[in-house]
Amino acid sequence: MQKYVFPEGFLWGAAASATQTEGAANEGGKGKNIWDHWYEIEPDRFYQDVGPSETSDFYHHYKEDIKRMKDINMNSFRTSISWSRLLPDGVNINQEAVDFYNQVIDELLKNDVTPIINLYHFDMPFHLQEIEGWENREVVESFAYYAKTAFHLFGDRVKRWTTFNEPIVPVEMGYLNDFHYPCVVDMKRAVTVAYHTMLASAMAIGEYRNMNQDGEIGIILNLTPSYPRSQDEADLKAAEIADLFFNRSFLDPSVLGEYPVELIQLLKEHDLLPQTFDGDHALIKENIVDFLGVNYYQPRRVKKKETPVDDSHGILPTHFFDSYIWPERRMNPHRGWEIYEKGVYDIAINIRDNYNNIPWYVAENGMGVSDEERFMDDSNMIQDDYRIEFYQEHLKWLHKGIEEGSNCFGYHVWTFMDNWSWLNAYKNRYGFYRVDINNQKRYLKKSGYWFKEVVERNGL
Ligand code: BGP
Numbered sequence: 001m002q003k004y005v006f007p008e009g010f011l012w013g014a015a016a017s018a019t020q021t022e023g024a025a026n027e028g029g030k031g032k033n034i035w036d037h038w039y040e041i042e043p044d045r046f047y048q049d050v051g052p053s054e055t056s057d058f059y060h061h062y063k064e065d066i067k068r069m070k071d072i073n074m075n076s077f078r079t080s081i082s083w084s085r086l087l088p089d090g091v092n093i094n095q096e097a098v099d100f101y102n103q104v105i106d107e108l109l110k111n112d113v114t115p116i117i118n119l120y121h122f123d124m125p126f127h128l129q130e131i132e133g134w135e136n137r138e139v140v141e142s143f144a145y146y147a148k149t150a151f152h153l154f155g156d157r158v159k160r161w162t163t164f165n166e167p168i169v170p171v172e173m174g175y176l177n178d179f180h181y182p183c184v185v186d187m188k189r190a191v192t193v194a195y196h197t198m199l200a201s202a203m204a205i206g207e208y209r210n211m212n213q214d215g216e217i218g219i220i221l222n223l224t225p226s227y228p229r230s231q232d233e234a235d236l237k238a239a240e241i242a243d244l245f246f247n248r249s250f251l252d253p254s255v256l257g258e259y260p261v262e263l264i265q266l267l268k269e270h271d272l273l274p275q276t277f278d279g280d281h282a283l284i285k286e287n288i289v290d291f292l293g294v295n296y297y298q299p300r301r302v303k304k305k306e307t308p309v310d311d312s313h314g315i316l317p318t319h320f321f322d323s324y325i326w327p328e329r330r331m332n333p334h335r336g337w338e339i340y341e342k343g344v345y346d347i348a349i350n351i352r353d354n355y356n357n358i359p360w361y362v363a364e365n366g367m368g369v370s371d372e373e374r375f376m377d378d379s380n381m382i383q384d385d386y387r388i389e390f391y392q393e394h395l396k397w398l399h400k401g402i403e404e405g406s407n408c409f410g411y412h413v414w415t416f417m418d419n420w421s422w423l424n425a426y427k428n429r430y431g432f433y434r435v436d437i438n439n440q441k442r443y444l445k446k447s448g449y450w451f452k453e454v455v456e457r458n459g460l
Contacts, residue, residue, distance in 0.1 A: 004399040005459040011114065011410025012455040013076035014069075014432065015295075015364050017121035017165065019052050020419040022082065024059035028096040031088030032126040034133075035422075038181040050425035056417055056435050062104050065442070069416060070111040072432060072448045073455035077108060078116035078220075078293070078363060078412060080165065081154075083146050084125040090142055098153055105157050116293075117158045118220060119147055119204065121165040122180070122422065129182065134170070134193040140200045147204035151211055159215035161208065162293055163201040165363075166222040167250050168194070176316060179423065185313040188272050195274040198253050198284065205287035219254045220293030220363045223247050224300040225346045229324040234304035238321035241266065242302045245317045255292060255355045257285040270315050292351065293363030295414070296344050296394075298337040301326050334428050335368045341393040348401025348408060361410035365394050368421070368428030372445075382434055382445040391447070395460055413451075417442055 025036050039051035058065055069077055085097040108115045120143070124133050133139060147163070155161075173180035175190035184190075201219055208217045224246060228239035244263045252260050267273045303324040311319070329338045344362065351360055367390045375383045391413065402408050417433035420426060426437055432448030435441070454460060 002457055002459055004396060005457075006399065006411075007402065007409070008458075009409070010458060011076040011361055011412070012451070012458075013074045013078065013113070013410070013412045014414070014416035015078040015412045016058075016080075016415050016417075016419060017118070017123075018080045018082035018085070019055070019121065019123045020415075020421065021056050021058040021079065021417075022085075023053065023055040023057040025053040025055075028059065028085065028100060029088055029094040030082065030097070031084035033082070033084040033123040034126055034129050034181045035123060036084075037126045037129070046423060047421075047425040047427045050420070050437075052420060054437075055420040056437075057440050059100065061440065061442075062100075063107055065417065066104070066107045066111050066113060068433060068442060068444075069108075069113050072444070072452040074113055074416070074451075075455065076114040076116060076410065076412070077416065078118060078162075079104075080118040080121040080123070081150055082123060083120065083143075084123065087125070087146055087149065090125065090127060091145075093149060093153075101154060105154055109157060114160065115158050116160045116162065117150070117154065118162040118165050119143075119150060120163065120167075120200075122170055124170075133182070134196045134200075135189055137196060137199075140196050140203060143200040144203040144207055148207040148211070151208055151213060155208075155211065155213040155215065159213075160291075161215065161217045162220050162363075163204045163217065164197065165220045165293075166295060167197045167201070167219070168222065168246055171197070172246070173422075185316070187270075187313075187315050187317070191267060191272050192274040194249055195276075198250060199280060201254065202284045202287040205289065206283065209287070216290040218289040218291040218293055219250070220295060221247070221250050221254070222295040222297070222364075223251065223347050223350075224296075224298060225343050225350070226300045226302055227326075229301065229303035229326075232304075235302070238302045238304045241320040242300055242317070245320075246300065251292075251355070253284050254289050255358055257288045259284075272315070290359070291409075292355075292358055292360040293412075294347055294351075294360055295364035296347060296362060297335075297365065297414075299340045299343045301329075301338075332367055332369070334370045339367075339390065341390075341397050343397075344394050345397040345401045348398065348406035349404065352401075352404070352406040357405070357407045359407045359409055361408060361412065362394075362398060363412050364414040365391070365411070366414035366430045368424075368430045370428055372429050372434065380443050381449075382443070384445050384447045387445075387447040388450045391451075392460060395454075399459075 228235040418431040
């Protein structure tokens with residue numbers, strides 16, 4: 001018996017990104033991005049030294065892959081354009097890239113799979129990183145030019161765009177921790193990177209609106225609800241600060257057109273405010289998103305600062321709170337992330353109540369598991385019941401959020417087929433399809449088959 005029916009026209013699909021799936025990193029006239037460069041100079045930073053050059057080779061397999069999307073009833077797919085493939089020198093258009101993206105978009109449409117195209121997924125062109133990447137305000141203009149070029153080339157068929165995927169991640173991983181290139185640990189610089197990214201998003205939205213293309217544009221944020229250890233004032237304050245830094249720093253300006261005053265105040269107190277210019281405020285105010293994509297994997301649990309402050313890198317967000325291990329937590333041990341399905345409901349209600357009930361969709365949700373071959377049956381199908389259960393439980397909570405009035409229009413998983421991950425390469429697998437990276441063969445997993453039926457019934 002069907003218990004959880006989703007709204008008519010609900011988007012069911014999966015997300016991916018250019019760098020993680022295309023491969024062909026040195027083909028088709030593509031320029032280098034920071035991942036290509038970093039792998040060249042420090043291959044040992046990547047799991048088993050596997051870099052971004054081949055990945056799952058979508059560049060050469062897109063046709064069969066899109067057919068595979070259709071086979072499991074996906075009605076939508078999100079991926080990104082590689083900035084360094086489209087504009088290898090930042091200015092001149094690479095015709096081979098145009099041909100490739102045209103073919104991908106046309107093939108998706110031919111198979112009734114609605115494309116959602118994202119412009120930036122962690123992949124700064126290397127020549128722009130050489131002039132300090134997002135720390136340099138000129139790069140904001142370069143991004144706006146890239147965005148405009150993409151709208152011009154593909155906007156006749158792509159009707160849903162997003163400017164950024166998880167813009168806080170390059171800030172957190174590349175400027176507050178040394179996990180992503182350029183491996184800087186400096187909060188003042190991190191704030192500038194975040195601010196310029198936000199300006200770039202607003203400017204791209206402005207370009208899109210000027211072109212009157214009759215579509216919609218949004219941004220994809222990884223919202224990690226911040227749960228305090230207790231209702232004590234100091235724990236509540238800690239959770240509020242974590243929320244300001246990691247959620248509201250992009251959520252408020254993107255949806256409401258303004259930064260939270262509490263965030264500005266906090267940054268000011270610690271002399272962390274970025275340089276601003278006349279017109280910035282209006283740019284952000286006037287260019288809010290039409291819709292929001294939300295990536296949800298795990299919550300953030302915090303308590304007041306109890307451990308000694310390490311100030312070897314000056315001030316950092318971790319000076320304001322400690323992470324808290326909830327005794328009841330359940331973990332995905334492969335990825336080291338807590339599984340907390342209710343988080344998606346809390347997000348739905350937060351958007352309903354505090355963000356004008358803006359249309360939104362789950363843009364990523366998934367479970368990465370290592371050595372999945374352990375679960376392969378005689379027909380080569382991975383029996384990933386754990387993943388099915390993960391999706392089911394999140395969908396139930398999402399459904400409750402929708403029933404209670406949250407304006408959610410879709411659910412995308414991470415991801416369609418196993419793909420390359422930023423640091424973990426092919427360690428943890430997420431796909432509906434298993435990819436054998438030795439021969440690039442794809443095999444449907446049980447979860448893919450399950451998804452097909454969910455879409456058919458538009459529910460569970
Ligand atoms: C998100 C990213 C994706 C993807 C996913 C899984 O944060 O948008 O690009 O990689 O997380 O994470 P990971 O690959 O680190 O396991």
